[in-house]
Amino acid sequence: MSSRRSRSRQTSSSRNITDDQIHDLVSKLQQLLPEIRNRSSDKVSASRTLQETCNYIRNLHREVDDLSERLSELLATTDTAQAAIIRNLLMQ
C-alpha cells in the first residue's frame, strides 16, 4: 500500500534481482555500520560487510539486554508518583 514504489525491486516472484541491486543494498548497509563508515568505504568486500553487520547487530542486542536488566532493576525502585513525573518529562 504505502511503499509500493520503493519495494518494486523485490524479487518475490520474478527471481531476477540484479547484481546492481544487491550492490546497492550492500552499500546502503555499509553506510549504517559505524566501522565501515568511518574508514574507506570503497574497498570493503561484501563478505566483510556481512560480518560487520552481524557483529553490530549482536552488539546492539547485547546492549539492549544490558539496558533491559538495568531498567528492570531501576523500575522496581521507583514508585508511581515518580513514574507520572517521568512520563511528563518524556512527553516534552
Add this chain to the structure above:
Amino acid sequence: MASSMISNTTIPPPTSDRSHRIKRKKKAQSKAQQAQEQQQRLQSHAKWRSQAQQQIYSSKLHQALSRVNLSGGPRRGKAVREAADRVLATAAKGRTRWSRAILTNRLRLKFRKQKRNHNQQKAVGPARSKKARFGVLRLKGKTLPAVQRKVKVLGRLVPGCRKEPLPVILEEAIDYIPALEMQVRAMAALADLLFGSSSSTVAGSSDGSGLPPPI
C-alpha cells in the same frame, strides 16, 4: 471555502482567480506526495533517527514498562526486553518483516502457553510468503560458502528472516539496524532519567532530548 482549503499549503495572492488557486494546491499536493515517497525511500534513516520518533517510543515504552513492573517476578529483565521489542515493532507500523515477526512470535508464545490445541497454525502469512529459491544464489561471488554462511547467520539475527533470500535479508537489516539504535538510545535515556548515571552506551548521536536532572 476555497481559501480554507488552501490555507494549509500556501497563501495565495489576492488577485489570482480560483482556477489558479486550485492548480497551485494540486501542485503543492503532488510535491508533498513526492517528498513523502522520497522519504519512504530514505525510510530507515529518517524515520528512526528523528527525535519525535524516539520520544514517542520512549513514552510508549515507559507505559508498557510500568505494566511489566507491576507483574514483577523473577524474570523481569527478559520481560523488559520483550516489552521493548514489542513497542519497537509496533513503532514500525508493520511495514517490515522483522516487526511483524516480533509481534507474531509473541502472539504465538502467548497462545501456546494458554491453549495448546487451538492455535497451532502459523498465524501470519507475510512473514514467510516470499521465497526466491535459486535465482539469487547464482549471482557471482555470492555463492561462496563463506558468504552463504554469513548470510545465514545474519538471517538468524534479524527476526523473521531465517528463510528469506539475500536481498530480503539485506533490506530488513537496513531497517532493523537504525531501529535497534533508536531502541538503545531511548532505553539509555530512560535509564539515565531514572537513575542519573549511565554506563557507556552506543554514543552514535546524542539524543539531544535535553532532559533535566532526575528528581
